[in-house]
Amino acid sequence: MRGMSTGVNEVARVAALWRYPVKSMAGQALDAAEVGWHGIAGDRRWAFVQERLVRSNFPWLTMRERSDLGRYRPRFVDDSRPEKSDTVVVAPGGAELDVADPALAAELGGGVRLLRLNRGTFDAAPLSLISRQTVTALGRLAGLELDPRRFRANLVVDAGAAFAEESWVGATIRFGGARMRVDQRDERCVMVNIDPVSSQRDPRVLRAIAQNRGACLGVYGTPVEPGRVSVGDAVVLER
DSSP, rough: OOGGTTTTEEEEEEEEEEEBBBTTTOEEEEEEEEEEEEEETTTTTTEEEEGTTTTTTOOOOOOOOOOOOOOOOOEEETTTTTTTTTTEEEETSSSSEEOOOHHHHHHHTTTEEEETTOOOOOOOOOEEEEHHHHHHHHHHHHHHHHGGGGOOOSSEESSSSSTTTGGGTTSEEEEOOOOOOOEEEEOOOGGGGBBBOOOOOOOOHHHHHHHTTTTEEEEEEEEEEEEEEETTTTEEEOO
């Protein structure tokens, strides 16, 4: 990376930024975003809960139960205020509904209700990151051409080598005006088997991760300094 010759430990560049207003629904590609203590502003603040699992550790309605959830497209009415804006969802059939409209919950099936958490409905940590090189390498192992969107990371980066991000665990990285502690590898589940466009399942994806990467792909992290990040920003490793 260019920063290596100037004494700055640049290990990657931000290639794409993603925000997911509603957990397990389609994401929004961003040119820039504000990173706060609870991740990217507006990320995964809404989720649908399965009533029968409300007392479990994982009550969320996700693509595991409905692979077509990724075809529901949320957006903020006022994109400049993602934490305060009304949120609407465009259903696969084309209808646009307020996220809190009972008709949306009914369309998703009986026994689900909407929940909002200002701190986000994250599985493990407020931020997730994966490199394009990692996705490409996994595709070779699985015998498939894979889209990074399948892995639903907030930050997609261009790194020097596949799986490089795993070596950052335990360190802090800086991108734009924000800093993130890289906490752990991202343990994957059956959701990675679901194509983000077609909603079709292919078990070869998770099988390749389990057999070759210890069931983990990409990393999770926690913000340690809020700030703004943009596509093209350097990712700098701080020890």
